[in-house]
Amino acid sequence: MKRLVPLLLVAKAALASDLVGPASCRTCHAEAYRIWAASPHARAAQALTPEQRQKPLCLQCHSRDEQRAGQADVQGVSCETCHGGGRWYQPAVVMRDKELSRLFGLVDPTPQTCLVCHGAQSPSLRPFDAREAMQRIDHWTADRAARKPKLSTWLKERP
Numbered sequence: 001m002k003r004l005v006p007l008l009l010v011a012k013a014a015l016a017s018d019l020v021g022p023a024s025c026r027t028c029h030a031e032a033y034r035i036w037a038a039s040p041h042a043r044a045a046q047a048l049t050p051e052q053r054q055k056p057l058c059l060q061c062h063s064r065d066e067q068r069a070g071q072a073d074v075q076g077v078s079c080e081t082c083h084g085g086g087r088w089y090q091p092a093v094v095m096r097d098k099e100l101s102r103l104f105g106l107v108d109p110t111p112q113t114c115l116v117c118h119g120a121q122s123p124s125l126r127p128f129d130a131r132e133a134m135q136r137i138d139h140w141t142a143d144r145a146a147r148k149p150k151l152s153t154w155l156k157e158r159p
Contacts, residue, residue, distance in 0.1 A: 025086065
């Protein structure tokens, strides 16, 4: 067991070092960022009392990224909470290719992603429908519509 402790510490540091923060995502995903910034997810940590901000059980859902990074500044649920740490997939050259970005760690969230925090273990007494919730937090449709068409699409449309 003693031999596993250093390995676990390195693994935790690796996860923390993969985080780039929502401002990095904003560069290319301005519309998604705008929608997220106005959402309850962005303010999830503000719902916690000062005592709850010290509890790992609360932070694991209300501020997952900061908890992984070992940060004292608790901010909320951001892009990387659902999409995975962006260090490797964040560069534009990787993000232009859907398959490559997934190989480099980009996660396409599913309803099961939501249930990590909104499942039966949640202290919330409200029933939670993950599929309906994903439609409510849809930030990707507007973001994709706001992006310029790819060069390959433009070339195909030319006579």
